Amino acid sequence: MKPLAVLSVASEVFPLVKTGGLGDVVGALPAALAHEGVAVRTLVPGYPAVLAAIPHPDVVYALPRLFGGAARLLAGRAGELDLLALDAPHLYGRPGNPYLGPDGREWPDNALRFAALARAAAELGRGAVPAFHPDIVHAHDWQAGLAPAFLHYGTGPHARTVMTVHNLAFQGQFPHELLAKLGLPTRAFAVDGVEYYGSIGYLKAGLALADRITTVSPTYAGEIRTPELGMGLDGLLRTRAPVLSGILNGIDDSVWNPATDPLLPAAFDARQLPRRGANKSALQARFGLAPDPGALLFGVVSRLTWQKGMDLLHEALPAIDRAHAQLVVLGAGDKPLEHAFTAAAAHRRGRMATLIGYDEALAHLVQAGSDALLLPSRFEPCGLTQLCALRYGSLPVVARVGGLADTVIDANEMALAASAGTGIVFSPVSRETLEIAIDRTAALWKTPVVWRRVQVRAMSTDVGWTRPAKRYAALYRDLVAHDPA
Numbered sequence: 001m002k003p004l005a006v007l008s009v010a011s012e013v014f015p016l017v018k019t020g021g022l023g024d025v026v027g028a029l030p031a032a033l034a035h036e037g038v039a040v041r042t043l044v045p046g047y048p049a050v051l052a053a054i055p056h057p058d059v060v061y062a063l064p065r066l067f068g069g070a071a072r073l074l075a076g077r078a079g080e081l082d083l084l085a086l087d088a089p090h091l092y093g094r095p096g097n098p099y100l101g102p103d104g105r106e107w108p109d110n111a112l113r114f115a116a117l118a119r120a121a122a123e124l125g126r127g128a129v130p131a132f133h134p135d136i137v138h139a140h141d142w143q144a145g146l147a148p149a150f151l152h153y154g155t156g157p158h159a160r161t162v163m164t165v166h167n168l169a170f171q172g173q174f175p176h177e178l179l180a181k182l183g184l185p186t187r188a189f190a191v192d193g194v195e196y197y198g199s200i201g202y203l204k205a206g207l208a209l210a211d212r213i214t215t216v217s218p219t220y221a222g223e224i225r226t227p228e229l230g231m232g233l234d235g236l237l238r239t240r241a242p243v244l245s246g247i248l249n250g251i252d253d254s255v256w257n258p259a260t261d262p263l264l265p266a267a268f269d270a271r272q273l274p275r276r277g278a279n280k281s282a283l284q285a286r287f288g289l290a291p292d293p294g295a296l297l298f299g300v301v302s303r304l305t306w307q308k309g310m311d312l313l314h315e316a317l318p319a320i321d322r323a324h325a326q327l328v329v330l331g332a333g334d335k336p337l338e339h340a341f342t343a344a345a346a347h348r349r350g351r352m353a354t355l356i357g358y359d360e361a362l363a364h365l366v367q368a369g370s371d372a373l374l375l376p377s378r379f380e381p382c383g384l385t386q387l388c389a390l391r392y393g394s395l396p397v398v399a400r401v402g403g404l405a406d407t408v409i410d411a412n413e414m415a416l417a418a419s420a421g422t423g424i425v426f427s428p429v430s431r432e433t434l435e436i437a438i439d440r441t442a443a444l445w446k447t448p449v450v451w452r453r454v455q456v457r458a459m460s461t462d463v464g465w466t467r468p469a470k471r472y473a474a475l476y477r478d479l480v481a482h483d484p485a
């Protein structure tokens, strides 16, 4: 089979820049796709952390005037990643969070920062760098959403385009006065172009103009076509349903492997489950909980936001109390929720602890040391933490939405009778149903033999990238074969 060349375009890439699942996916997919005969180059903004990762880059292209300054495309390898960094100090020469300034607000020039990324992607998609002719430009989320638009409204032959939605809640909307500055023609400001309720919608543009649209789970691909979860874009997505599909995310199973994880006090696998106990003890010690191996220990690794249902969890804490269970919360997000969880923990010393912050290493310990992981999301495009939880034998307790519905099998009575079930799934999403799910988890905990069986099944769930990578490769090949440039 002819190898395919793909330019992946995103604002985050693990391990260099990550604020959430987007970074994980963009970082892990290239290595998995390499096994499918797809060569991926990843274009990201030249943030300081990215430039530091390619200290001796090749300068492959110059963009002398890119929104108020000179820019260059730098090529280099960082680990397994074949990177193209858009070096534009006037846009990206700022340390810290890729989207927010030191005051915690969006950078005021984010419209230009990410239009620049898309412009560079479009130039590459038109063959600007002679040694690199991508067959496909694959844009991730709103930050790359204008890439299909620049290609569509430009001239000459160009790569086909795929737009992937990692979260429809983030759409990138900016004033229509920017149109000329962005270099888009007047006709682009139309319902079937970049116009979105009188503004310019970056994600909307990608969804309207890409050759194919994917999102990160089959269930979410359906949900976003409904008014309830379509975030104002459901009409467009219904129109584009023939080219819309859902491909589940995986996790990097070399980073997330309990048998080799250097971040754990005790490595383990499904055949050595008792060794997991040392991680539970370490987690209890780290969070100042009572050192009780018999207590059911719930974990949370999440953004503390409405989307993640964290307000519902806060309301449902009495169910955790009733079960005499323990809870560790690792997360950051909305200030009122941060305060609420910190205060709740202060009232439950030894039984509950909250750590506000983002701590990759600690996330591993929570996965390996907790007995169950709570994810009461109101919507969840895919979700990665439940995949880590499955692999680490922490039973996911999840709302039946999006990728959570696609990846966790409810351990109800019939499932157990059929030797199935990998977690607890509840629906609809409410405080009451979450409390019932917590009660069900506590009931299951009281039958250790059954718990252990569910845990072993959870740990044998295929959560890696091999299967998803085959689906992306098939989609790319189908696109190139049936929809040639």
Ligand code: ADP
Binding pocket: 019, 020, 021, 022, 024, 167, 301, 302, 303, 330, 331, 332, 357, 358, 359, 360, 361, 363, 382, 383, 384, 385, 386
């Ligand atoms: P989202 O991208 O919506 O936040 P995902 O489940 O897709 O949710 O991805 C979240 C990623 O971020 C996972 O890799 C998870 O382990 C990680 N993560 C979230 N919060 C924290 C935290 N407080 N500390 C460490 N890792 C976190």
